[in-house]
Ligand SMILES: Nc1ncnc2c1ncn2[C@@H]1O[C@H](COP(=O)(O)OP(=O)(O)OP(=O)(O)O)[C@@H](O)[C@H]1O
């Protein structure tokens with residue numbers, strides 16, 4: 001039931017003919033070729049692509065951890081030249097700081113920005129509660145399950161109050177059951193705390209469950225192959241015929257030879 | 259949880275019993291070989307009883323090696339701790355700086371790689387020429403022996419920092435300096451402690467070697483002098499004291515590590 005869309009609204013993320021080529025001594029590796037994409041405020045966009053196609057590279061380009069070889073990335077109207085607190089990133093499980101407690105991880109961002117202790121604690125606590133981890137504030141990540149670690153990752157990104165959330169296969173390492181639970185949970189959190197999200201996955205079910213819009217990517221050098229709007233009401237039902245129809249479409253597009 | 263606690267406790271009791279048995283067997287065999295069978299003359303292999311007697315005498319007497327046991331211990335500790343602490347204070351930050359700052363790495367590493375393979379005891383003659391046979395020379399030798407493992411492990415620890423952790427910190431707006439203190443050093447801490455533990459061991463061992471060559475006090479000196487006097491009982495007293503103090507150090511450092519290293523040792 002999302003209506004994104006005054007067509008003339010300025011996008012919050014905009015990729016303008018972005019290309020990325022990695023250089024090494026032995027070869028040049030063109031990974032992203034001429035990708036243009038606009039993401040509107042509070043839109044949930046899923047980047048769907050095969051393994052090793054350059055999804056993480058795209059996320060890093062938006063995050064400012066890497067710079068495009070040509071083209072331009074803009075977030076909130078400003079050209080991205082470096083990482084910044086307006087863009088939070090959620091990586092796979094290994095990205096939590098193992099030497100910080102749950103609280104330490106979640107308040108890391110505000111602490112780096114110099115937010116006073118009382119304020120950042122309150123804020124961190126709010127997001128810890130939101131992801132359902134109250135009572136685990138003092139636990140270290142090695143004591144948490146995979147799903148719980150990803151909740152911490154999400155709370156950590158939120159606590160820094162970013163405009164844009166970048167999620168790089170955050171549920172990729174989880175078992176199927178936990179994964180379903182986390183998708184449901186993420187959708188709830190997002191409904192409550194709307195942000196612009198760019199979410200990477202190579203699981204079509206996850207893509208259709210979460211996305212307002214699915215961007216289907218080709219193999220390297222990756223380009224945008226196709227775009228699918230998902231207008232189904234939320235929360236979505238995996239077995240809904242309309243849901244399955246969209247998944248079928250995605251698979252059809254992907255089976256098409258490049 | 260309770261079940262687990264009980265099991266843990268059982269294991270600990272078992273461990274204690276086995277340890278005690280192991281020590282008893284050792285001392286028992288020793289006793290039988292010496293006091294009962296007299297396999298070797300006393301001045302070569304004393305019995306445990308003689309060693310205990312020598313130990314008690316040595317608590318108060320300065321004969322024949324010029325100091326009481328505590329005198330020797332104090333002398334050794336002073337040298338060892340001076341050298342060790344200096345080695346750690348210089349070595350750990352240097353290892354961190356080498357791993358974190360490219361320029362320092364480029365500049366220092368070739369020099370360090372050249373010095374590293376030189377065995378510590380090879381430094382002894384030069385140090386004696388420079389510093390005489392007082393505290394200085396021995397502390398300098400210990401310094402070298404403690405310094406090297408501290409540098410190597412701190413370096414390796416910082417290098418373990420995962421790029422993804424630095425990315426996360428960067429997206430949170432942390433500066434490079436902040437990343438060193440909030441991400442890289444906490445990552446390196448377990449290995450830094452490993453370095454501190456290894457270098458404590460080598461420092462303590464090197465001390466004895468240094469004191470056996472050039473000294474007039476200390477546990478190493480006590481061993482050396484009593485060899486020339488054929489007082490094996492006192493040699494064994496000194497050896498056991500060295501072992502005991504080394505063990506106490508290790509236990510202390512482990513406790514310190516437990517206090518500072520949080521969230522498991524998984525780098
Ligand atoms: N920093 C880098 N330097 C050089 N090459 C890189 C770098 N990062 C990625 N690559 C290369 O770019 C290609 C795409 O990598 P990327 O991680 O972006 O793909 P991905 O779609 O996220 O892969 P995965 O499915 O494994 O997550 C790979 O061939 C990889 O080797």
Ligand SMILES: [Mg+2]
Pocket residue numbers: 055056057168
């Ligand atoms: Mg990836």
